[in-house]
Amino acid sequence: MKKVITRFAPSPTGTLHIGGVRTALFNYVYAKKYSGQFLVRIEDTDRERSTKEFENNILDSLNSIGLSPDEKPINQSERGDIYQAAAQKILDSGQAYYCNCSIERLDQMRSEQQANGKKPQYDGKCRNLNLKKSANTVLRLKTPLDGEIVVRDYVRGDIVFKNEELDDLIILRSDGSPTYHLCNVVDDYEQGVTTVIRGEDHISNTPRQIHIQNALGYPDLEYAHLPLVLGTDKKRLSKRHAATSLEEYKDLGYLDSAILNTLARLGWSKGEKEVFYLEDLIKDFEITEVQKAGAIFDLTKLDFLNSQHMANLSHEDFINAINPFLSEIDININGHPKKDLLIESMRTSSNTLKGIALNLICYFNNVEEYDQKAIDKFIGNSDKVLIDLKNRISELEMWDEELLDNILLNYREEHALPIPKVNQPIRIALTGSTNSPSLGTTLYLFEKQEAIKRLDNLINFLHKDN
Numbered sequence: 001m002k003k004v005i006t007r008f009a010p011s012p013t014g015t016l017h018i019g020g021v022r023t024a025l026f027n028y029v030y031a032k033k034y035s036g037q038f039l040v041r042i043e044d045t046d047r048e049r050s051t052k053e054f055e056n057n058i059l060d061s062l063n064s065i066g067l068s069p070d071e072k073p074i075n076q077s078e079r080g081d082i083y084q085a086a087a088q089k090i091l092d093s094g095q096a097y098y099c100n101c102s103i104e105r106l107d108q109m110r111s112e113q114q115a116n117g118k119k120p121q122y123d124g125k126c127r128n129l130n131l132k133k134s135a136n137t138v139l140r141l142k143t144p145l146d147g148e149i150v151v152r153d154y155v156r157g158d159i160v161f162k163n164e165e166l167d168d169l170i171i172l173r174s175d176g177s178p179t180y181h182l183c184n185v186v187d188d189y190e191q192g193v194t195t196v197i198r199g200e201d202h203i204s205n206t207p208r209q210i211h212i213q214n215a216l217g218y219p220d221l222e223y224a225h226l227p228l229v230l231g232t233d234k235k236r237l238s239k240r241h242a243a244t245s246l247e248e249y250k251d252l253g254y255l256d257s258a259i260l261n262t263l264a265r266l267g268w269s270k271g272e273k274e275v276f277y278l279e280d281l282i283k284d285f286e287i288t289e290v291q292k293a294g295a296i297f298d299l300t301k302l303d304f305l306n307s308q309h310m311a312n313l314s315h316e317d318f319i320n321a322i323n324p325f326l327s328e329i330d331i332n333i334n335g336h337p338k339k340d341l342l343i344e345s346m347r348t349s350s351n352t353l354k355g356i357a358l359n360l361i362c363y364f365n366n367v368e369e370y371d372q373k374a375i376d377k378f379i380g381n382s383d384k385v386l387i388d389l390k391n392r393i394s395e396l397e398m399w400d401e402e403l404l405d406n407i408l409l410n411y412r413e414e415h416a417l418p419i420p421k422v423n424q425p426i427r428i429a430l431t432g433s434t435n436s437p438s439l440g441t442t443l444y445l446f447e448k449q450e451a452i453k454r455l456d457n458l459i460n461f462l463h464k465d466n
C-alpha cells in the first residue's frame with residue numbers, strides 16, 4: 001500500500017478560519033491513521049491580499065493546536081519556475097494553446113450565452129489558430145471535447161462531469177503568472193500528495209484539475225470533499241453567527257482539545273461518544289463515514305465540550321491553562337491563601353477559562369459593582385438577613401466551613417425561610433452576584449474579617465440607595 005500523504009493548503013489572506021481548522025484536522029487525522037504524512041503549503045500567489053502576518057498566524061495556530069506538518073511548509077510564491085516548466089510541458093505536448101481574446105469579447109460572449117439560457121464558458125475560438133505567445137495572450141488547456149470525468153469521492157461516491165460542460169481553462173495569464181488550478185496540481189504532485197481532503201466548494205474544481213493531471217501524466221489522486229461548516233441558520237459560517245477564527249476562540253478561553261473535539265463532530269461522529277481527544281479521533285476516524293449534509297457549528301455544543309474537557313484536566317494542568325487568563329487581569333492565583341480550594345470550587349463556574357478567570361476577580365479584589373437585578377429579587381429593601389447573619393458570623397471563634405453551613409441552616413429553620421432568601425443576599429455581598437460555590441465554601445474562601453467587611457459594605461450600599 002502506498003504511503004498516505006495529505007495536505008492543507010490555506011491562502012494567507014486572513015487569520016485561520018474555524019472551517020480551515022476542521023479541514024486541516026481531517027487531513028491530519030487521516031494521514032496519521034495510516035501512519036502517513038500531513039503537509040502544509042501556503043497558496044500565496046495573490047500578492048495583493050497575501051501577507052506574511054497572516055501566513056505566520058496560520059502556521060502558528062496549526063502548531064499551537066497540535067496539527068503541525070511533518071515537513072517544512074512550502075510557498076507557491078517561491079515556485080514560479082516549476083509552474084512555468086509544467087505549463088511548457090503541456091504546451092509542448094499539444095494539449096494547450098495561446099488565446100488572444102479580449103476581455104470585451106469574452107464579456108460579450110458570456111452575456112449572449114446567458115441571454116440564450118446557456119452556461120457561460122469559453123467558446124474555443126482560438127483553439128486551432130496556432131497563435132504565438134505575446135503580451136496579450138493567455139495559455140489555455142485543451143479540455144477534451146467529449147467523454148466524461150468521474151471523480152471517485154470517499155464522501156460522495158462517484159461524481160460525473162461531462163467534458164462538454166467544461167471549457168478550456170486558463171493555466172497561464174497574459175503576464176505569464178500561473179493560475180490556481182495549475183499551481184494546485186503541480187504542487188500536489190511535487191509534494192507526493194495521495195489524498196486531497198477539502199471543502200465541498202472545491203468539487204467543481206476537481207475535474208479541471210484532473211484534466212491538468214492527465215495532461216502532465218501525473219498519477220490519480222484520492223478525493224474527499226467535506227461538508228461546509230454552517231451557522232445555526234444553515235448558511236455558511238460567518239461573523240454574524242459567531243467568532244470565525246481559531247485565534248478568537250483560544251482568546252475566549254476554549255481549550256485546544258475541546259475545539260478539535262467540536263470540529264471533528266462537524267460532519268463525523270462515532271456512535272454515542274461525544275467527548276474525545278485527538279488520539280481517539282486518529283484511532284476511530286473513517287473518511288467514508290463523513291456525512292454529505294452541511295455541518296452546523298453550534299456554540300452551545302462547543303461550550304458543553306469545553307466544560308467536559310476542562311473537568312478532565314488535572315488540578316495542576318487546569319491552573320496552567322487558566323494562568324494566562326488570570327495574568328491578563330493582574331491576578332496571581334498563588335496570592336490566595338486557599339488557592340487549591342478556590343480553584344476546585346470555581347472551575348465549573350463558566351464554560352470557558354476566560355469566564356472562570358473573570359469569576360475569580362471578586363476573591364482578590366473588592367466588589368466594585370453589585371448585580372442590581374439580584375438585589376431586587378433576593379433582598380429588596382430589607383437588610384435584616386444580612387445584619388442577622390453578620391452578627392452570628394462575628395461571634396464565631398473558629399472559621400470553619402461546617403460551622404458556617406450550620407449557622408446558615410439554623411437561621412433558615414428559625415425563620416422558615418427558603419434557601420435563596422438566606423444564601424443569595426450573602427453571595428451578593430461577598431461576590432457582587434449570585435454565581436458562587438456552596439455558601440459555606442464561599443464564606444470560608446474569605447477570611448472572617450473580610451467576609452464581615454463585605455457584608456457591611458452591602459448593608460451600607462442598601463442604605464445609601466434608600
